[in-house]
Amino acid sequence: MAKTIPDNLEQELKQVIANVIGREPEELKPETDFWKDLGVDSIKAIEITVAIERHFKIAVRDEEIPKITNFGQAMKVVKEALDKKNK
């Protein structure tokens, strides 16, 4: 049976990313630029991807990784991956 997208997806995702970058979940606004505002670099971007994949049991495509530059983008990537998985 297909799994649905968790109701608390936003909060779960914030917590996952915050854990990786050592910040509070509240700091992650949709428009917050991970790189400029939170000091994320290409290495942390991969660590974030690894954590997201493990937590939500999804696979993020290679070309999606550089797109995860703010929380809004991260939500989009995770939702799309969950949708694909649940089809």
Added chain:
Amino acid sequence: MSKQNKRIVITGIGPISSIGIGKDAFWNGILKQKPNIKLEKCLVDGELWGEFYTHKIDNFDISKFGIDKDKLNDIKEWKEGEEIVDLNYLIAAVKLALDDSKLKFDSESNDIGLVLAHENLGLMPFGFKISDIAYEMLIGKQKKDLSKKEFFDKFYCKFLKSGYDIQTFADLFHVTRVFNIHNYSLFINNACASGLYALESASQIIKNNQAKAVVVAASDYPDIYKYLWFKQIGIYSPDGKIRPFCKDSNGLVFGDGGVGIVLEDLEYAQRRKASIYAEYLGGGFDLEGWKITVPQIGNTSYQRAILKALDAAEVDKEDVELLCPHGVGSQPIDYYEAKAITDTFGNNSKKPLITTFKPYIGHNLGSSALLETAILLLSLKNNIVPPTLNYDSPDSKFNLSLVKKQLKSELKTVMKICCAFAGFNAASIFRKI
């Protein structure tokens, strides 16, 4: 002698690179520390399509290598008149390596083996051909009322043979035929780590009594297709400078080239009084298998490959005196690599000397690990450690200290490591005899 006790040595090196063709010119180029970087322009119908910096081989001429002209013409005919540069590099590298080894073999038939390595030989001419044909058919001279079926019939028929021919076995056939090699042969593709996989395969061929000697050859000819993709995924240096493990590293730069290396059974080499560069002690291989283009930060696959190599070679990590990492100058890949090195060897004082060669010759992709192994073997033979060029702003987060100035050092045991696309992680160990 039993299979397990066979010792494998290297007796021939035939490098082809932007800093020199042939062992001596190549090594002199390394010592001079003068990379040959050019701005490559790709024109389509006279219009600039793209441009990129690359370590360029000047004046390569396959006819100058003393190779049977009829057989070269046979290849050209098969390729419908096209000169495939990287195939020619492969052939030349095999010839140079065989010449350097001074192996004597029957000109009609011999028992040398061959292992080739390349990522995607023939891709560029195939891509161009498809593009040209599609352009002509869609916009050029064809009737507009062409049905879809008619279009598909005509379109695919135009490149049926070319499409089939990008399979690597055809080029393995061409190179073996040039040298009348009829023994065990193999074509492998493990991305940038292909060369180290090829060395291990060659070693196994000899250990399994399939051949007394095997030539391992690899080449690559980076082109606009690869450049556009590498640029898109953000790992191509816009200023044409590879800066491994530096604060300001901004990606890799391609380099043309190839290399051939001859492996032999030690006893066989000694009987024919061959000059021996080093013994191939063994390799370690691990496939991370996470993504194609990025390594998984935090995964220990690369360290496992290094540890497997130490185990296979029966070498203590303290005995490795010189280490040559992949060193592509991309932050995540460098970080992944630095962590594997530190986790294996410990902190700086315990690490071997570390130097990287891509700033000399560029990133030769499928042939890079083997070409850099050639430099490492020449370093071992000459007891000289070439410094890492462009190492001007070391980044402390990597916890590595690379060789900055040329060193003279009595070397005995050296290691080449590579973390390739798709997670092909590999390590090879060599020892002076």
